[in-house]
Amino acid sequence: NFLLYFENYYGMFLNMYARSEESVEKLKKELEIMEKQTLRYAQDLAKIFKKEREKAVQLDLTKEQLVRSARMALTGQLAASMAHEINNVITPAIGNIDLILLQQEALEPKLAERIMRVKESLDKVSSMLRHLLDFSRRETEKKEKVNVKKSVLNVLNFLEYKIKKKAIKIQMTFPPELPEIYGDTDQLEQVFTNLTINAIEAMDVEGILEITVQYLPEKDYLEISFKDNGRGIASEDLDHIFAPFYTTKEAGKGTGLGLFVSYGIIEKHGGIIDVKSELGKGSTFTIKLPLK
Numbered sequence: 001n002f003l004l005y006f007e008n009y010y011g012m013f014l015n016m017y018a019r020s021e022e023s024v025e026k027l028k029k030e031l032e033i034m035e036k037q038t039l040r041y042a043q044d045l046a047k048i049f050k051k052e053r054e055k056a057v058q059l060d061l062t063k064e065q066l067v068r069s070a071r072m073a074l075t076g077q078l079a080a081s082m083a084h085e086i087n088n089v090i091t092p093a094i095g096n097i098d099l100i101l102l103q104q105e106a107l108e109p110k111l112a113e114r115i116m117r118v119k120e121s122l123d124k125v126s127s128m129l130r131h132l133l134d135f136s137r138r139e140t141e142k143k144e145k146v147n148v149k150k151s152v153l154n155v156l157n158f159l160e161y162k163i164k165k166k167a168i169k170i171q172m173t174f175p176p177e178l179p180e181i182y183g184d185t186d187q188l189e190q191v192f193t194n195l196t197i198n199a200i201e202a203m204d205v206e207g208i209l210e211i212t213v214q215y216l217p218e219k220d221y222l223e224i225s226f227k228d229n230g231r232g233i234a235s236e237d238l239d240h241i242f243a244p245f246y247t248t249k250e251a252g253k254g255t256g257l258g259l260f261v262s263y264g265i266i267e268k269h270g271g272i273i274d275v276k277s278e279l280g281k282g283s284t285f286t287i288k289l290p291l292k
Helices: 002-101 109-137 148-158 160-165 185-202 258-268
Strands: 144-146 169-173 181-183 208-216 221-228 272-277 283-290
Touching: 002 109, 144 185, 148 160, 148 185, 148 208, 148 221, 160 185, 181 185, 181 283, 185 208, 185 221, 185 258, 185 283, 258 272
Parallel strands: 169 208
Antiparallel strands: 144 181, 208 221, 221 283, 272 283
């Protein structure tokens, strides 16, 4: 009887042990499945978080661009209004100086020379004001197909003397197939000219100017960047760099209208222009232009 009892008890123990082994294996498999599911959830959450963070960054950039555009529009209107008033004041002054110079022979040579210098200065101011007033009144004059690569090469050819004078090295990057955009060729070349001249003047002899054009099909626009290794722009100047009459150049070497006009031209073409810079590390001006 004892032997039979022992055999029965031992059999029950083996069955319990077998079931316990099965339970452990089953639990291990369930834990492995849960671990994989948790890992997938974590990866999915990380992707969602990354996308939302990118959206937030893009939204902040868009808000910043809108605020800057609104500020530039208001500043441009105020500048145009001031230019009109100033022009009204200096026009009669120029007229009276012209009348005086009609009798130049009757004036002492030194006095006549000084009056001529005053007239030259007033003429320069008048030209700047007319430029600003003309720009503030005009829209994009014409829409035509623009080959950006050709326009950039035209500008570099036009500025060949300045480039060679400082031995500037030009590095260009264009995609093999570059779609044309619709815009005003003359105005866009004016922007490219302004940015190239600014880069040349910001660099020492044998500086490097990198001009890169990219086509971004997913956003259907061209990105054009002008990167120099010049002196850079101080952080306190970056917020004002596109404002009218604001210049970081030495006195007498800049009117402060080039970047302001460039900003307006790009904006009228439905694009944006921005700058990244750091003192001693150069500047990069980036233009984004829609294809249509």
